[in-house]
Amino acid sequence: MLPEKGPPPDTPRDIRARPAPGRLVVTWNASERATGYRIRWADRTRLVATPDTQLDDLRDGEQYRVEVRAVDAYGQVSEPGRAVGTPGPEPRWQDGLTGLLDEFPDDRTLLADRPGSRWHLSGYRGCVGLGRSVEGEVGLPIDLGCGADEAVLRARAPLRLGPDGVLGRFAVLTDAAGPGGRLTMDLVPGPADRIGSGRRDDPALLPAGTVRTVVDDVGARVVAGSGLDVLPGAPSGVRPGPRGAGALHLVEVLVTTGGVRVRQDGVEVASAPVVPRWREAYALVGIHAPPGRRARVHVAGAGFSGAASADPRVLETPVNLSTRQVLDPAAEAPSVGTVRRPLATAESARFVVTMVMSAGMDVAGARVQVGTWTLPARQAVPGPPPAPGAAVTVVADVPPELLGPSGPDPLTPLVVRAPGAGEGALVQESYLEVVPIPAAPTPMTTTQPARTDRPRATTDAMPTATVTLGDSVGRPLPTTTVTPQGRLLLLVTLNGSTAQWDTGGLEGVQGFQLWLDGRLAASLPTSTATGAPGGTYPIPVGLTGRARGEHTVEVRVVGTTGTTSSTLTHFTTE
Known part of the structure; x- marks a missing residue:
């Protein structure tokens, strides 16, 4: 028996449209039974998987009506929730960033083979590079092209702490912590280009004196290295508000005499009772894409407080x-x-x-x-x-x-x-x-860091499909080897949260087919109009009488525009 539709999802609530120059960042409370949301503004629509999106290419001062409907796994939509927003100047988050402020109108401050570079960009050559910006794109684009990459921006000038109260403030405006992504903000007492080890948050992997802030799907937290003064109390953290792919959010790290505090869009989301012993440190911005996915991230601004330093007149050239x-x-x-x-x-x-x-x-x-x-x-x-x-x-x-x-x-x-x-x-x-x-001539070298030629995707991607083997009640099996009797429950999951990284939106799914050993075993329509943004669908498969050996499961997904994709998995009966 195939899964059946339930009631439609609830109407999204508490819709907020946060203004910024040329854009609105729209957020709302997640709806029960929703696997995604359809947004309508002006004469445009968008399907997303998370309760957060950014609307670009808007006119400052013009009022926009935004309508949000929840969508479930079968394309059923809720009644709309509505909000009104007016793009334009936002609260001055840049105020007080006297040590360094870069809003990246272009990539010149990263070109390390030219005088005046303010940042070093670290990343695996051939995988990490500066994206070629396209019209309407906001912020410095960084392409992560190999599916398991980290890009790290290190400011060449140090952050210097003030005398009392809020000793220092480090701020980044970015979409790096979208679904599956990860943002780290490090204060390190030395000009290290990279620290730590991938996505591991072990303090022993950090240089002594390091204060690391992590924002990802798990939440926000502070990871403190050794060599810091520890005050009474315990670290705290809450799950920050939603962060959709392509939506810019401001993350700030405050170093105070009472500990380290972290804010997202002005709301405190983490803290730790630690105070550094150093008076100056280097600021690192670490960006990870969703594992296994090529992605483009944006940094629309970064800076810190304290006394300013002259930009060092160094040049860089890679050596093999x-x-x-x-x-x-x-x-x-x-x-x-x-x-x-x-x-x-x-x-x-x-x-x-x-x-x-x-x-x-x-x-x-x-x-x-x-x-x-x-x-x-x-x-x-x-x-x-x-x-x-x-x-x-x-x-x-x-x-x-x-x-x-x-x-x-x-x-x-x-x-x-x-x-x-x-x-x-x-x-x-x-x-x-x-x-x-x-006065020596600047050597003519290849632009460092490299610019990537990967064109930005303009067509919305469909949710990605995975298949999990479950027992008769749906519990995941510990192995792909099963006994040839009873039934197997195949859990087909269509995940849209990471598929929308390049464009900020999804192509809806109008249905999928499940093929077993080259024969059609099930066909499940969702919606030919709205399209489903994803979901999990239990498909029962009988095992009694099947031949022993390996069996192939293929899921063929069809989008609302006719786009198709497929994924394979296997199980063995013995």
């Missing part, structure tokens, strides 16, 4: 090491090096390397070998190294003998060494940071 493996001091190095062209017009220079710690590795003994020179490498963040598996940034100064127009070329080998380096000790990023000779 002979091997990504961190070598033990006695290990043989490949005969591959690098040209010294970036050093020809350098007043000073240093190698900056971010690598992953392996068990037993002594980062205090790290060296960068450049030809016949062995350069001591110091940690960018002083103190004990983080635990194995964590990223650590080291810096090695280039000696005067390697600067200027003359000298050996190429420099072979170019490797990183550390006592005890073993399996897992890998270089994540390496580049030269150069202070050019005054």
Whole structure:
């Protein structure tokens, strides 16, 4: 028996339209039985999976009526809820960001091979890059193109704490923490390019003195490294309001004499009773896309309080090491090096390397070998190294003998060494940071960081389908091997929350078919008009009499415009 429709979902309540220049961010309370929502404004409509969306390309000062209907797994819609909003100036979140404020009207402040760069962008080359902005797009676009990427923006100037009260404020306006995504905001007592280890929130993986704020699907929280003063009390956190894909939200970290507080859109969502011992730190903005999905995220503004610093006049150029493996001091190095062209017009220079710690590795003994020179490498963040598996940034100064127009070329080998380096000790990023000779011509190099040519998607994606094997009452099975008797319950899940990352909207589903071993086993229509934004559908399958061996389950999904997709899974009877 196929699942049947229930009553329509409830009408969305408490609809709010928060104004900003050229846009409205619309939020509402989630409706019972809803798997998504249809929004109507002006002459446009959009289907979304979460109770939050951003309406762009609006005229400031013009009043817009917004209508929101809840939609269930079968395309049934509720009565509409309504709100009115007027795009235009928003409360001045930028006020007080005297140490640094960047609203990214373009990507010039990230181009590290040009004078005046204010940020270093760290990311795996070929996967992370600056997106080419399209008309109507708000904020600096960063493309995460390989499905398991992290992009980290590090301010070149430090945040300096004030004397009392709110010692420091660090703010970011971004859509990075949308469904499946993750935003980290780190204050680190040293210019590290990356810290931690992916999505793990273990304090032992952070440099001493680090204050990390995490905002993701779980909620908001503060993760404190060692070397902080701990006050009486316990950390707190609440589940922040909704964050839809493509909707900008303001996240602020306040360092106070009474601890660290975190706000989303002006509402406190987390705190921790810790106070740093440092008086200045470097601000890092970490961006993760949903796992396994290419995505474009936007940073529309970032900055911090405190005394301002002059932008350093450094240039960067990436360097390819002979091997990504961190070598033990006695290990043989490949005969591959690098040209010294970036050093020809350098007043000073240093190698900056971010690598992953392996068990037993002594980062205090790290060296960068450049030809016949062995350069001591110091940690960018002083103190004990983080635990194995964590990223650590080291810096090695280039000696005067390697600067200027003359000298050996190429420099072979170019490797990183550390006592005890073993399996897992890998270089994540390496580049030269150069202070050019005054009035020397800027070397013409490829734009760094790279711009990506991946076009922004303009067609809404359909929800993605997955199939879970369940027993006769729907409990997930621990294995894909089942006995050939009774029945199997296939739970087909159509998930729209991460599918809308590129465009902010979904193509609705008008139905799907389930094929078993190449034969049609079930066909379930949802809605040919509105389209379903997703849902979970239990489909029973009889096992008695089926041949032993592997069986193939295919789900074919059909969208309201005729778009199709399919997914495969398998189970075995024995």
